[in-house]
């Protein structure tokens with residue numbers, strides 16, 4: 148299937164992922180240092196035990212546009228599948244209510260479908276991922292540098308299927324309101340559905356699947372390896388189709404698959420001059436330096452990769468002020484704007500748009 152957006156942006160397939168590593172500095176990143184974990188254990192910084200949503204009631208009472216009871220109701224509803232459906236992030240066969248007799252006879256997990264052609268199987272996997280809600284899907288060999296330091300995965304899991312789920316463009320266009328937070332939460336809940344269906348698809352072929360959201364490994368380098376996009380100044384994956392307006396998830400599997408090539412479409416050069424995310428970030432968390440570097444901003448950054456490091460501490464503390472999360476560095480990115488109907492939307496217009 149020819150992809151129009153990719154053609155327009157002059158996407159080139161390349162042999163190696165378009166990032167630069169300093170092997171002497173790169174270590175597997177500890178999950179403990181993800182900013183949300185540090186809120187719980189790291190007493191050395193200002194955000195320790197400061198929950199970012201504590202101000203919700205005050206904001207509702209203030210009556211600010213985009214922070215109403217209805218807006219927060221939407222935001223919290225959006226997470227329900229992600230938070231309540233355990234099957235979304237399963238490493239094993241998901242408990243099903245009914246097992247059809249025919250399925251028992253076939254004994255899915257004990258007999259394997261013979262994969263004669265990994266490329267053909269990759270096409271099946273990609274088609275299935277789209278059917279189950281992925282907006283983009285790519286395949287790479289699993290580079291274990293991207294696994295969190297605490298995670299061990301058996302060697303037989305050689306492949307990663309990386310999927311991107313588009314977030315609602317109108318919702319993101321209201322950032323930093325609670326409506327934009329709903330677009331984020333809905334992205335996470337959709338991921339849980341897509342992952343569960345894909346995991347079971349693979350298990351029904353007799354192979355294993357480890358379904359992952361933000362747990363287990365860093366999604367962005369895996370997505371770059373799998374040819375979904377490049378790294379932007381805002382610390383996010385920039386895709387040709389939606390810019391950074393996606394959520395990422397992945398499945399590690401022993402199913403034989405053909406990896407995709409990484410891609411390049413000039414993001415790093417564009418980011419050097421654009422700087423819109425940095426100029427619009429209320430927290431001042433995104434560097435304005437012309438060139439990327441190996442400097443890190445805080446211990447929630449992974450050292451050893453040439454990039455612009457987003458200061459996750461400043462970002463989190465702004466979320467706390469805001470009473471909900473923020474997607475402004477997604478909203479203003481020209482790669483998002485090119486794919487959205489409107490670059491910016493008021494909460495009032497968002498609610499009208501749905502009619």
Ligand code: SF4
Pocket residue numbers: 427428429430431432433457461462463465466473474475476477
């Ligand atoms: S999410 Fe918001 S606060 Fe955080 S870096 Fe992006 S624009 Fe800045």
Ligand code: SF4
Pocket residue numbers: 379380381382417418419421422423424425476479480481482
């Ligand atoms: S807003 Fe501009 S500088 Fe920031 S990630 Fe997007 S293209 Fe790069």
